[in-house]
Amino acid sequence: MYDLNDAQPQMAPLGELIPDGTFARVKMTIRPGGVNGSTPVDAGLLKASQSSDAKMLDCEFTVVAGPLARRKFWQNFTVAGGKLDEKGQSKGWNISKSTFRAMVDSALGLDPKDESPAAKQKRVIQGLKQLDGIEFAARVMVEPAASAQYKDQNKLANVVLPGETQYAATMRGESVQPDPVNAKPRKAAEAAPQSPAWASASSTAPAPGTVPWANAAAASQGAQAVGPAWLNG
Template sequence: MSYDLNDAAPQMAPMGELIPDGTFAKVTMKIRPGGTNGATAMDTGLLKSSANSDAKMLDCEFTVVDGPFSRRKFWQNFTVAGGKLDEKGQSKGWNISKSTFRAMVDSALGLKPDDLSEAARIKRVIGGLKQLDGITFAARIMVEVSDNPNYRDSNKIANVVLPNEPSYDAIMRGEAVAPEPVNAPPRKVNAQVPAAWNAQAPAQGGWSSTPHSPAAQAQPGTAAPASIPGGAPAWLNS
C-alpha cells in the first residue's frame, strides 16, 4: 500500500490570510440561505435579516476559480430590501446591490454594459435572486479595513469587471493580471455604463439562453426548465 502525493493540489494559504488588495480573479458566487423569505416564491428562506434594522440581505460566498488564489474564499452581504431610504423612499442598499447584480450578469454572459438590445435586456431579467446562485464572473477584489478592533480586515468585491474593460478576457481565461489596488487612480473603461437598469424581474422564470447561444425570447411568467436543479438558469450550470 502506498500513497502517490505527486498529483496533490498546492496547500491552502494560512487561515485568515487575505487576498491582496486589487487582485483580479474569476470568481463563483454561492448564496447561503438565511431563513428569511424574499419577494418571489423561489426566494423562500433565501435572505438573511439584519440584527440591527429592517434590512434583508443576500449572504454570499465567493470562491476564486483560477490563478494563484484558486479555491480561496471570502464572504459579503448585499442588501436587497429595507435599510436606509433615498429621497424617493427606495432602499439605498438595494439600488447599489441591483447595479452590482446587473454587472455580474453582464460579466458572466459577456454582455457589454451599453448593449441595450432586446436580446441583451431579456438576459438581464431574472425570476428571483436565487437564480444568481452559482454565477461566475470577473472581479477585482479589495481588502476592506475593519473600523472595529474586534474584527479582522476582510476581502470584498471592489467591482465587477465588465466585457468592455481591457483585462476582462484575460481574467475569464484564468490568466494573471497585474493588480490595481483600490487606492490606485480611477480605472478607465471603453464604454459609458447606462445610468439605469429598467428591466423588471418577473414573478417566476429567468434566463433561457447560455453565454454561447442566441437568446431565446423568454416571456415573463415562464417557469425555468424542470431539468435545471433549483430552477437555476442553464448557463449557470454549463
C-alpha cells in the first residue's frame, strides 16, 4: 500500500520558464565537468568550452522556497580563459568573481559596502567548490534565444543584496512582485585565447578545506534565518 497524500505537487512541465524578473531564493549546485581548477579543492570541477580556451563553472540553480519551489535553471560562469580586458585579465572571470562575491553577501546577509576585516575574511574561499550548495536571493530573467532554432532560457539576472527592497521577503520565500528584465536576444560572441587570470591568494586565507564563512552569525528577519541552509545544518 502506498499513501500518496503527502506527495509534493507535480513539477511544472519540462521546459516551462520561470517568469521574467522573478525574485526567488535559490540554491546553487556545481556540476563537475572533469577539468581541474587552479586550487586542489577544485580538482575535476570545471568544464571546458567547446569553442575557446575558456574554463567554466557549470551551475544548476533550484528555487528552494515560495510558489516556484523546485523549479530549476542552469548557467555557466567563466573562471579562466576567454576575452581579455585592457589590463590583460579575463573579462569573464572578473564578471563571475563579482557575482560570486554577491552570492556570499546575499547568503550571509553581509552589507556589500562592509569592508571590515571580519567581512573581508568571510569573502575568502579556498576554492570554487566551497560555493557548492550556497543559497541566496536571486532575480531570474528570461534570456531570448539567439535564433529560432534555440529556445529561450532562464538565467540569473542579478543577485539580490541586503538593503535592497526585495531581499528580506525573497529570503523568507515570500511572493515578491516581479521586475521584468525584457532582455534583447543575445549575440554570438567570439572568445579570444588567453591564460587564466586567477586572483592571488590572500595571506589571511583560512586553513585549506574549510568554508571561511561557516562560523558567521546568521542574520535574521524575525525568526527566519537568512544564512544559507547548508551552514545551519
